[in-house]
Amino acid sequence: MNIIKFLKIISNKLLYVLLIPTVASTIVFFLTKDLPVKYTTFSTIYSGVTSNSGLAVEALRVDNVATQNEYNNLMTILKSNSLFEDVSLHLLTQHLLLTKPEKEIISIKAYNEFINSVPDEVKKLVVKGNFEKTYSNLKKYIKEDENNYIYRLMNFGNKYYSKQAISNVKGERLTNSDLIKISYESEDAGICYNTVKFTTELFVKRYSTLKVSQSNSTVAYFENQLKEAALKLNGAEQKLLDFNIDNDIINYYEQTEQVTTQQEKIEVKLQEVKMEYEAAQAVLIKLEREIETRYKINIRNTEVLRIREKLVDYNNAITAIEIDENSTNAKQLLDLKSKRNEVLEKLENKVDSIYIYENKSQGIESQRLLSEWLDAVKTQENYNALFKSMKDRQIEFMKQFKRYAPLGATIKRIEREIHVFEREYLSILQDLGMARQNQQNMDMRSDMKVFDDTQFPINAIASKKNLYVTVAAMFSLIFFLLAVFIIELMDKRIKTPSLLHQLTGLNVVGAFCKENKKKFINTEMIEQRAALMIFEKMRQLGSESPRPFVVQIFSSWDNAGKLFIAKYLSAEIERHNFTVKVLNFEPEISIDGVIAKSLDNEGVTDLEAMNLQDKINQFDTYIELFNAENIVSDFVISVLSPVSNGIDNPVLIANVKANFIVYDASALWSEADNFILDKLKNAVPNGLFAILTKAEPDNLEEIYGEIPKKRSFIRKLLKKLLKRVIK
16 A cells, blocks of 8 residues: 555545544543643752762762662652651641631632531541641541541542542653652642641651661661770680789790790800800819829719818809899809809818828929919819709790790680770671761761742643643544555455455456546546457457357456446447347346346446346257357357356356456455365466456546546646655
């Protein structure tokens, strides 16, 4: 379907195109003429959801998902059922406290309707001049019972106080800003104004309460966690302190380091003293042997040994005090050294007496050896004492090592425990700081500011009645045209020659239009063209055939217009100076017991046709029929009964070269038509063609070109332009 065809369809439906929008707009006009006047107002709130409050000094990255979630929460609060109930209750309280209507609160008409519907038991709940008390009484009065006045008012569709009415409050975010616009429409200017005002106040209050409560709970949680962490940390630190006190530990690591350092020094010193001691002992033994061997002097007598034992004791005592760095026995040390000197003098005197007594004749050499021996004894005894003290000192330090080893493991474990509790404490402390910062930030952000206060609506909203009327007219027209377009696309009628060719596979040799009452269309000329085209085909097929040349006209169903075609064909044949005879083989039809002519005879009154319905089965060929009926003519047109009624004499019709099957353009194509066509093709194997009847004149332009019509200059120009741009 192209646009030209669609415009033609619209042109044919022009009356409906004009009538349907007119009727629809008229109906809408009368339905909307009494629409109530409405008022609207709004307020704007600064939410501060995305803006930085200034407490966070670091650069903040805007989380679009979190921001959108926050605004979704705001919109959910604004559309919550509890908020609608609260606004409704505030309006009720405000109106019940009035003694007379006030323009800024409620109109006279709305007030009278309201106050007359309020039962006495509800009026008794009003505390004059006290909004909060009245509000509290009304809230306590509500219960989920349809007989409860306030519950019924809120839930059963009242146009001012119902939750359904207040749910028409609109909340929207202005672009990507922090501003939220709250708007409302109502028939009453005062109620409209106060609904927005109460909604704004209650919304801000609910959001602030929710956010502050949330942040306070977070801070309280972290404060409790911090107290628990502090107790754990203090307990672990006290445990370490008690352990150190019990084990005389001031600083374990310094003490162990000092013990280790001293142990290393003792080890080195012990090795040095041991070497010195062993060297001194070797020298002493050598001198003693030499003295005894050479001079026969016994220096190991009882007196000398006794003195040496005293010297050993004093040396051990002195060395023990000197080695102990923390010793404070300085006076005792001096006494011991003095006594040691006395012992040394005794030893020297004893050695001298031995020399004088036993070695008078030995000379200076023996004296020298005795002096060396005495020095060796002193040295050996000193190193001996020092060696013994160092060994004792080493043993004491080893005991300290054994003592410090398990203490270190315990201290490590306690310190790890302290470290864990300390990190936990610091982490919670940091979280608490962030929570307090967030609390302050939330307090600043949750304190929403009303950017634009609610204004009392003075002027009513412009009526949309004209818009409704226009929309009704436009949409009714669009829906009608859409319906026409859909019906045209889904139409299964044959309608056009091209569609007939597509459905049957037969060449269409001509097409007739239906009777048209429009005077500006010359249907007679169309029918003459069709008859001429069919006659040309007949002459082509019968150019080499003997006379008379037989033409058979079939149809699938009754009322296809076969006799109508025969009429025009016979006229066209005679116009070309040929003789023609029409044979009608269609049977009569009985309707309610009355014999009537075939429906194909409708509109055909001037056609001379031989009625041979009863003789069709008496002949096997047309030659026999012509001879029997004395038919002499150039052309014979044989009009046969519909194929759907059966083929009476298939032998008679089988050998004809010119066969035309007629189809009604207004008929629907079905599977039965395919079956009948196949049946006819089997019966008439040669020269089968299609003819279309009762078609719309505009649908025949595809075979006849432009249909002659009386058109205005504008229509001619428009069609010419459309043909240029549309194929």
